[in-house]
Amino acid sequence: MGDTVYLAAAYGVFWLVSFIFIYSLVGRQRSLQKDVELLEQLAQDEARPE
Amino acid sequence: MASKAVLSQQEKSTASAASGLSWGAVLTVTSGILMLAALYMALIWAPDATNLTAPAERYAQRIFYFHVGSAWLGFLAFIVAAVASILYLVTRRDKWDIWALSSVEIGLAFFTTVIISGSIWAKPTWNVWWTWDPRLTISTICWLLYVGYLMLRGAIDNPDRQARFGAVYALLAGFSVPLNWMAIRWWRTIHPAVIAPGNNADESMGSFGMSANIQTTLLFCVIAFTVFYITLMYHRINLEQLQRRVDTLKQRLLYR
Amino acid sequence: MATDSIPTASTATRGFGGYARKVAAIIGKDITTELRTKEMISAMFVFSLLIIFIFNFAFDLRAENVQTLAPGVLWVAIAFAGMLGLSRSFILERDRGVLDGLLLAPVDRSAIYLGKMIGNVLFISLVEIVILPFFIILFNQPSGTLPLLAGVVFLGSLAFASVGTLFSAMAVHTRAREVLLPIMLFPVIIPAMLAAVRLTSAILDNVPFDEVSQWLALLVAFDVIFIAASFMLFEFVVEE
Numbered sequence: 355m356g357d358t359v360y361l362a363a364a365y366g367v368f369w370l371v372s373f374i375f376i377y378s379l380v381g382r383q384r385s386l387q388k389d390v391e392l393l394e395q396l397a398q399d400e401a402r403p404e
Numbered sequence: 405m406a407s408k409a410v411l412s413q414q415e416k417s418t419a420s421a422a423s424g425l426s427w428g429a430v431l432t433v434t435s436g437i438l439m440l441a442a443l444y445m446a447l448i449w450a451p452d453a454t455n456l457t458a459p460a461e462r463y464a465q466r467i468f469y470f471h472v473g474s475a476w477l478g479f480l481a482f483i484v485a486a487v488a489s490i491l492y493l494v495t496r497r498d499k500w501d502i503w504a505l506s507s508v509e510i511g512l513a514f515f516t517t518v519i520i521s522g523s524i525w526a527k528p529t530w531n532v533w534w535t536w537d538p539r540l541t542i543s544t545i546c547w548l549l550y551v552g553y554l555m556l557r558g559a560i561d562n563p564d565r566q567a568r569f570g571a572v573y574a575l576l577a578g579f580s581v582p583l584n585w586m587a588i589r590w591w592r593t594i595h596p597a598v599i600a601p602g603n604n605a606d607e608s609m610g611s612f613g614m615s616a617n618i619q620t621t622l623l624f625c626v627i628a629f630t631v632f633y634i635t636l637m638y639h640r641i642n643l644e645q646l647q648r649r650v651d652t653l654k655q656r657l658l659y660r
Numbered sequence: 661m662a663t664d665s666i667p668t669a670s671t672a673t674r675g676f677g678g679y680a681r682k683v684a685a686i687i688g689k690d691i692t693t694e695l696r697t698k699e700m701i702s703a704m705f706v707f708s709l710l711i712i713f714i715f716n717f718a719f720d721l722r723a724e725n726v727q728t729l730a731p732g733v734l735w736v737a738i739a740f741a742g743m744l745g746l747s748r749s750f751i752l753e754r755d756r757g758v759l760d761g762l763l764l765a766p767v768d769r770s771a772i773y774l775g776k777m778i779g780n781v782l783f784i785s786l787v788e789i790v791i792l793p794f795f796i797i798l799f800n801q802p803s804g805t806l807p808l809l810a811g812v813v814f815l816g817s818l819a820f821a822s823v824g825t826l827f828s829a830m831a832v833h834t835r836a837r838e839v840l841l842p843i844m845l846f847p848v849i850i851p852a853m854l855a856a857v858r859l860t861s862a863i864l865d866n867v868p869f870d871e872v873s874q875w876l877a878l879l880v881a882f883d884v885i886f887i888a889a890s891f892m893l894f895e896f897v898v899e900e
Contacts, residue, residue: 357459360528364521365447366459368474370519375513378641387651396657404506493896548847555843559834569830572893573844579889580848583882587851590874591858626774 428638432577440630442621446470450621453588460528467619473629474514474521475543480633481511483545486578490570498648504574505557506640508550510633515547538588545584549577563648588596677707682767686775693752700748704741704787705760711737712791712798718811730799731860735853737791738816742784743845746824746830747838749780754832763898773825777887780821781814788813805863812859815876818883819852820845826890829897855879 446469452462465550485507492500522540523533534540560566694700715733718724753759762772790811796803824845831841856874860874 358463360460360524361447361463361466364464364524365443365470367520367524368470368517371513372518375510379643382643384515386643386646386650392655393653395652397460400657424843429710493893499667500891545850547846552844552847553838556830556834556840559836559840560781561835568896568899569833572896574828576826576886576889579885583851583878583885586880587854591854634880657863 408466415601418548420486428635431631431635431638435632438631442469442473442625442628445621445624449617451617458528464525464528467521469625471518471521471525472622473625474518476626477629478511478515478518478543478546480630481507481514482550482578482581484637485511485550485574489574489578492567492571494574498567500645501570502641502648503637504571506637506644508574510640512547512554515543515550518543519547536591536592538585541588541640542581543586546581549580553577554602561650571647679768680792680861681772682771683775683778685761686767687779690776690779691782700745701783701787704745704783705790706736707744708741708787708791711740712795714778716798722782726799727865728861730795730801730864733796733799733856735857737795738784738788738813739846739849741787742817742820742824743781743842745787746780746828746845747820749776749825749828749839750832751838758862759898764867769898770891772814772898773829773891776829777821777825777890781817782826784821785810785814785817788817801864804867808863809860812863812879814854815879815883816852816856819849819856819879819886822883822886822890823848826894826897829894849882852879852882855882 445464446466450466450469452465485504488500488503488507491497519540523542526535526537526540527533531544553570553573557566560569664787701817711789712733715729715736715773719729720735726843736894753762763769792806792809792813793803796806796809824841827841827844831844834840859872859879861867862869862875
């Protein structure tokens with residue numbers, strides 16, 4: 355245990371940072387999706403009255 | 405994945421539709437497999453380094469594979485960013501700005517792991533968390549340089565100015581990296597006494613013989629990380645393109 | 661001055677002489693502005709003196725450690741004071757609309773860069789060369805080293821101002837303004853700072869030149885590379 359702790363820590367940090375980065379990409383993607391839906395809604399609302 | 409559906413709706417221009425199988429999915433699965441294989445090779449398949457006797461040091465040596473892989477990915481990302489910046493200033497196409505920004509962001513994420521894993525490796529090997537070893541120092545300076553890049557972009561509202569200033573800064577930062585490298589190396593070799601633990605032997609301390617299997621593992625890691633970089637770039641670029649389109653649409657719809 | 665510039669404009673726009681005259685005009689403008697208030701020079705001067713004093717207390721400098729720490733103290737003082745000057749360099753221009761005027765004038769963009777850069781080098785190296793005697797007295801260094809030190813200070817200031825002028829022009833267009841300048845500038849100029857510190861300590865310790873010639877080469881190379889790069893990139897920064 356004591357001998358592998360550094361190894362585990364280093365690989366843990368690697369995967370943690372990778373997943374945080376990928377998660378941030380997914381998060382940004384989600385918020386963009388919301389924006390797209392909002393924009394679609396707006397476009398539809400504007401199209402209707404005409 | 406719902407997010408992917410949006411992407412493929414929006415990105416008609418990408419080659420995804422033609423083959424029926426999206427490039428993104430292929431890249432993601434390939435790099436996932438490669439990274440897991442690299443992990444297996446680094447942790448289990450690769451033999452112990454023969455000349456390291458202390459168990460802690462022997463295990464810690466395996467940090468090296470992903471450490472070098474990340475460093476390779478980081479430098480590749482920064483080189484791509486510098487080239488994309490030049491191309492942006494020459495052609496003024498948005499595409500290259502998107503490339504530069506995406507590449508810097510990815511490079512920065514992996515340089516963070518390079519610095520932290522290097523520091524973790526230094527503890528059992530040199531018995532300190534941090535030495536002013538040239539490689540650690542230059543990695544940290546690179547990290548700081550490109551944090552500056554993101555901060556600069558973050559402080560500018562005008563997108564065109566963001567792209568221009570970002571490109572100019574990325575280029576100058578790129579010039580300073582090799583000079584930094586030279587300066588830090590000379591600094592150390594001329595004045596080894598500045599560093600307390602392990603003086604002249606410091607560079608060789610913790611080094612190990614590279615047997616064939618170790619080399620194979622390292623090579624495999626570098627390839628896996630390259631594919632990983634391409635995958636991340638692909639997704640990050642798509643995201644940024646989508647982001648910019650949404651921003652333009654928003655402005656068109658909301659501020660008429 | 662204004663009457664002089666109108667008739668010469670047609671003849672002086674072409675050729676090296678015309679270019680040099682434009683650069684000189686921009687330097688002249690900066691010097692005139694500065695001489696009216698002396699704000700920047702006096703602030704930089706007092707600030708560097710303060711830094712030297714603060715380091716003296718903070719490190720508790722004594723005869724045994726002053727030799728290793730003095731060059732570092734000098735260059736931290738120069739870097740911080742230079743930062744103070746650089747951050748002001750384009751703020752006045754922007755707030756009072758001078759930059760728009762300069763950009764409208766029939767002047768090559770690179771001439772604006774050269775003018776501002778040389779102005780900054782003059783201010784920074786002037787202040788620091790005045791600081792040098794104080795430094796030598798306060799740190800009890802041999803006074804014969806003054807001319808060589810002044811040379812290194814000039815080369816260091818050149819490195820500092822070369823890329824600093826460009827970044828300063830960028831920083832005024834950001835929301836954070838002068839806060840961003842040190843964050844951008846310091847990592848880029850680390851090689852020049854290291855070289856300058858090494859050369860300074862070599863001069864103070866009377867080390868033979870051969871041992872530090874590579875540092876001089878590095879400093880000069882830094883100056884050349886970054887002046888050339890900033891010179892070419894400046895037009896991308898101010899185009900609007």
